[in-house]
Amino acid sequence: MELNSVKETEVLIVGAGSCGLALACDLARRGVRALLVEQAPALFPGSRGKGIQPRTREVFDDLGVGGAVRRHGGPAPVGMVWQEGRRQGEHDMFRRAAPTEAEPYGEPWMLPQWRTQEILLARLRELGGDVAFSTPLTGLDQDAEGVTAHLTTGPVRASYLVAADGGRSTVRRALAVPMTGETVDPAPMLVADVRVAEDALDRLNWHVVMGEGGFLTLCPLPGTADFQLVAQFEEGEPDTSAEGIRALVAARTHLAADDITEVRWSSDFRPRAALADRFREGRVFLAGDAAHVHSPAGGQGLNTSVQDAYNLGWKLGQVLRHGAPAALLDSYEAERRPVAAEMLGLSTRIHRGEQERGAATQQLGLGYREGPLSVGRAGVLHSGDRAPDGPAAGGRRLFDIFRGPHFTLLAVGTDAELPVSDSDLVRVHRTDAYEAYGTGVFLIRPDGYIGWAGEDTAGLAACLAPLGLATLTRC
Template sequence: MELNSVKERVTETSVLIVGAGPCGLALACDLARRGVPAVLVEQAPALFPGSRGKGIQPRTREVLDDLGVGDAVREHGGPAPVGMVWQGGERRGEHHMFRVAAPTDAEPYGEPWLMPQWRTQEILLARLRELGGDVAFSTALTGLAQDADGVTAQLGTGPVRASYLVAADGGRSTVRRALGITMTGETVDPVPMLVADVRIAGAALDRHNWHMMNSEAGYLALCPLPGTADFQLVAQYKEGEPDTTPDGVRAVIAERTHLGAQDVTDVLWSSDFRPRAALADRFRDGRVFLAGDAAHVHSPAGGQGLNTSVQDAYNLGWKLGQVLRHGAPAALLDSYEEERRPVAAEVLGLSTRIHRGEQERGAAAQQLGIGYREGPLSTGRAGVLEAGDRAPDGPAGDRRLFDVFRGPHFTLLAVGTDAPLPEFAGQAARVHRTDACEAYGKGLFLIRPDGYVGWAAEDTAGLAEYAARLGLVPDLRRC
C-alpha cells in the first residue's frame, strides 16, 4: 500500500490498534489503564453484531476480571446449559458439552461462561470509555509504511503516526496482507456452516438446554444465549450453500427440527463460513504486531478463538507499556511472538481435534494450563511453581491473591519466607508477603502483569538482573 502523498495533519500516538473486536478492545483497555496513548480504529460503523465467539473460558474470565469487567461478565453471562439430543422431534438424552469443575482456591472459575460476542465487546467498550478511550468507527486503514522510529498509517480520516501498530483486524486482516505475511493452515471441515442469532416463540422451545438435532441434511444446534432472549443457531450443510437470508434461516430450522418457520420470530444476524485452521508465519514485522484472528484462525469448536485473541492482547499490552512508559529495552517486545505463537499453534491443533471428534472439550480447552516455561522471560523455580507457570489464586490474609495482582503492575510475592524484600522505584511493581499458600509452596515469585510467574527463587539473588530486562528497578540495599 502506498501512502497518500498529499500533506495532511498527522495524528500522533504511541500505539495504533486496527480492529475493535474483543482483541483490539482488550488491548486498548490494557493500554489505557497503563497511561499509554492509543488510537483504536474500526472500519465498520459499529461493533460486530453477532454472537459468534460466545464461550469464555476460565482463564479468560481471570483476564477480564483483571481488566475491571469481571462483575459485568458475571451479570450478563451464564454457564453453558446441558445439551439435549433430539431425534425425530423427540428428546433422546442429555449431553454435557464442556468439562465442569468446582471452583478451587487456586482456580476460582471452574467452567466456561457463555455470553454473546457482541455483549463481550459492549462490556469492553464501556470499560474503555471509563478509562478515557474510545473507538473511531467507520475508519479504514488504506496505507501503511514504517521506519526505524515508528509507523505511519493512512486512514480514511487522515494519517496517524505511531510508535507501534497492532493488527487486530480479523482473519482477512488488511494489515497482514499489506505486510505480505502469509498464513499456513488447512480446511478443518469442507462442509459449509451457517451461524445465526434468532428469537423463537416462547412456548416453542425451552431455554434450559442446548438443543442438538441430527438429520440426513446435517447437524443443527440451537443454544440459548444467557442474558438475552436469543438463541445461537449453528447448522452444517452436507449439500449446497447456506442461505443466510431470514427466510433461509427459518427454512433450515423448519426442515431439521420440530419447529415451524413461524416459530422463528426474528433473525437478528446470520453468516456462513467453512471451518479453517491457519497460523500466520510470523506475528511481527518491525514495529507492527499481529494479534487475534489476524494471527490465527480457528474452528469454532471448543471455544478457543476469542479466548486466545484476548490473551494475545493481555500478553502484548504490558510489554508495550513497559517499553513505552517504564524504559524497558525494546527487545522485550520480541518475546510476544516467542511466547504467543507456540500457544496459538497448540490451541489451533486442539480446536481442530475437537471439531473432528478426536478430543473432548476437557481441561485443555479451559486454557488454565497454558504457560511459558520455555519462553524467553521465564527464569527459575521455587516452591511448587516454575517460572512461566500461571500464577494461581489463593488466600492472602483477608484478601485473595488475585486482588493483590489486579491492576497493571508486577507483584513480588513472598510466600512462607522471611527473606528481605526490595522496594521498587515508581508504581510498576508492588511487594506482598503472605505466610503460606499451598498453590505456591515456599519462595519468592515475581508475578507478571498478565498473571504468570516471570522469576522465582528462594532469595533475591539474580532479581536485579532479571528485573532490568523488564524496565523494573528494585532497591536491594536492604536485601
C-alpha cells in the same frame, strides 16, 4: 504530506473486536496513548464467539469487567440431543469443575460476542478512550522510528501498530505475512442469532439435532431472548436469509418455520485453522484472528485473541512508559505463537471428534515455561506458569493483590529479604506458605504469569532490567 497534518499516537490498534478492545483497555490503564480504529460503522453485531473460558474470565476480572461479565452472562447449558423430533437425553459438552482457591472459575461462561464487546467498549470509555468507527486503513509504511498508517480520515504516525483486524486482516496482507493453514471441515456452516416462540422451545438446554444433511444446534444466549443457531451443510450452500433460516429449522427440527419469530443476525463460513508465519514485522504486531484463525469448536478463538492482547499490552507499556528495552517486545511472538499453535490443534481435534472438551479448553494450564522471560522455579511452580489465586494477608485474595497494571513481588512462606520497595509499578506482598505455591519468592508479571521464581532473592536483580524495573532495586 505536511508533517503537521499527521496525527500522532503511541500505539495504533486496527480493529475493534474483542482483541483490539481488550488491548486498548490495557494500554489506557497504563497511561499509554492509543488510537483504536475500526472500518465498520459499529461493533460486531453477532454472538459468534460466545464461550468465555476460565482463564479469560480471570483476565476480564483484572481488566475491570469481571462484574459485568458475570451479570450479563451465565453457565453453559447442558446439551439436549434430539433425533427425529424426539428428545434422546442430555449430554454435557463441557468439563465442569468446582471453583477452588487456586482456580476461582471452574467452567466456561456464556456471553454473546456482541455483549463482550459492548462491555469492553464501556470500560474503555471509563478509562478515557474510545473507538474511531468508519475508519478503514488503506495502507502503511514503517521505518526504524515508527509506523505511518494511511486511514481514510488521514495519516496517523505511531510508535507501534497492532493488527487486530480479523482473519482477513488488511494489515497482514499489506505486510505480505503468509498464513499457513488447512480446511478443518469441507462442509460449510451457518451461524445466526434468532428468536424462538416462547412455547416452542425451552431455554434450559443447548439443543442439538442430529440428522441427514448435518447437525443443527440452538443454544439459548444468557441475558438475551436470543438463541444462537449453528448448522452444518453436508450438501449445498447455506442460505443466510431469514426465509432460508426458517426453512432450514422447519426441515431439520420439530419446530415450524414461523416458530422462528426473528432473525437478528446471520453469517456463513467454512471451518478453517490457520496460523500466521510470524506475529511481528518490524514495529507491527499481529494479534487475534489476524494471527490465528480457529474452528469455533471448543471455544478457543476469542479467548486466545484476548490473551494475545493481555500479553502484548504490558510489554508495550513497559517499553513506552518505564524504559524497558525494546527487545522485550520480541517475547510477544516467542510466547504467543506456540500457544496459538497449540490451541489451533486443540480446536481442530475437537471439531473432528478426535478429542473431548476437557481441561485444556479452559486455558488455565497454558504458560510460558520455555519462553525467553522465564527464569527459575520455587516451590511447586516454574517461572512461566500461571500464578494461582489463593488466600492473602488481611483477608484478601492473591488476585486482589495482583489486580492492576503492576508487577507483584510475592514472598510465600519465607522471611527472605526483598530487594524491591513497594511502589505503583511493583507491589510487594508476603503471605503464608500455601500448597499451590509451596514456599519461595515469585515475581508476578502484570498478565498474571510468573516471570521469576527462587527459594530466595538471589538472581532476582538480574532479571529486572529486561523488564524495565532495574531502578526499583535497593541493592
